[in-house]
Amino acid sequence: MRRDNSLLSPLLDCAHMRSLVLIGHGSHLNGESAGAVYRYAELLRSRGLYDEVVEGYWKEEPSLRQVLKTTRSTDVTVIPMFISEGYFTETVIPRELGLGHQGPVPPEGIARVLGGKTVRYTLPYGVHPGMADVILARAHEVLPDLNAQDTALIVLGHGTTRNENSSRVIYRNAERLRASGQFAEVHALFLDEDPKVGTWPEVVRAPRVVVVPFFASEGWHTLETIPEDMGLTGEVTVFPEHPHGPQTVYYAKPVGTHASVADVILHLAEEARGASERGGDEDRTHAEAWAAFLALAREGMRVGEALITPHGGLYELRHALDEGRPGDELTTAVTPEGLRDLTRRDEGGHHRPVHTFRNLPRGWRAVLSEADLPRGMHYLYPSVVEEGYAHQHQTLRATPWPTTARRQTGIYAKVQRATPKQVETVAKSVCGRCLKTRLWAGEKLPRxxxxxxxxxxxxxxACTYLIAEVREAVSGQREQDAGSGK
Incomplete structure (x- = not known):
């Protein structure tokens, strides 16, 4: 098919630009797992310092293998949204992005040219020195009049014996805050390694104690485990009898949910190796794909289960089965984020980690401008436009299952032992629910x-959802779940 370059000028006639990509873990089961990354993306987008801010995930879509295709610029900075260095930041993310790097990331990050894009990959935001200021901000929130005469600080981490990096960042921040002289004492304590949080009454002497959890988000540990281990009853807990006298504990919210983390992310991005104030150019292939898509959208079209209808410069998106229903019967979104929130769960309220499963909910509509339509589609069907266009022009390269399996490490390395029959059995169950055609399995898609x-x-x-299910099959877990009725 011949490309119509006459459609490109509105998209390519722009100044140099930069893309920022935030990478989270995500979850196949828990829709709230991606919430923190979404919130920071929205906050950073509102700052207007980058031309676009895009989210990507290990366990959700857009996946790590897809996300670079969705960026508009040839200048891309990737920030791992993790609280410390470890397996995901040093092994999984670089591998899945195709960076050709494994192991510790240097302080200035790494830079690679991939498919004509300069991609800079940084350390996780949690290890940036600026996080000490975030800890201090959390401490002042819960105890505004803290002082160096009578206030101790506990920087509380998870800790793990499997990776020393998990505790190293806690100790570094404790040292920075101890050197600042703003507290009578500063202690680093942990949930899963020594010194453990339960020892705090013996080690902390000050009458007032501020506890700041060094966690990425609010969750089971911050809401349940830590209060239970410390004997806390709320934000402020008084202990009239302790080894060092009466003590009052002030329990702060986790650092990872503080708005100033956005400043840390921006500092990290600007400090990345080879960071350019000039920025890059519009990625030509990306621009061609979206020019072709918008040309169709202006006439009205269907994609997957969604119907797109133009209305005087705006575009209405809805489930195709809701065609003809009055708009006042549907829940309406007027932003891409609103569309995202309406379609991240199916009609039963269950999380949709794979957006192309045939379970797009009904009963909604989104009314978006042409400028917002690409991000709306990014949330509705991530990377579908880019991959569909590439396949249409025979430039989309499929990755056979054996290649994907050999790339897996850690607990997923066992998928390499899966037999072709096991893979196909799982694929019939998983992929049978999906709109996509399995090019990786040799299926043909002529149009x-x-x-x-x-x-x-x-x-x-093969997506990470399928990989996880194949792992369960190799482990025998799928058969057990089937037998128990799960």
């Missing part, structure tokens, strides 16, 4: 939604 077939979406590589 796409670009040529008027709504459900013709290419799948160039």
């Amino acid at each position: 796409t939604f670009f040529t008027g077939v709504p459900g013709a979406l290419p799948c160039p590589e």
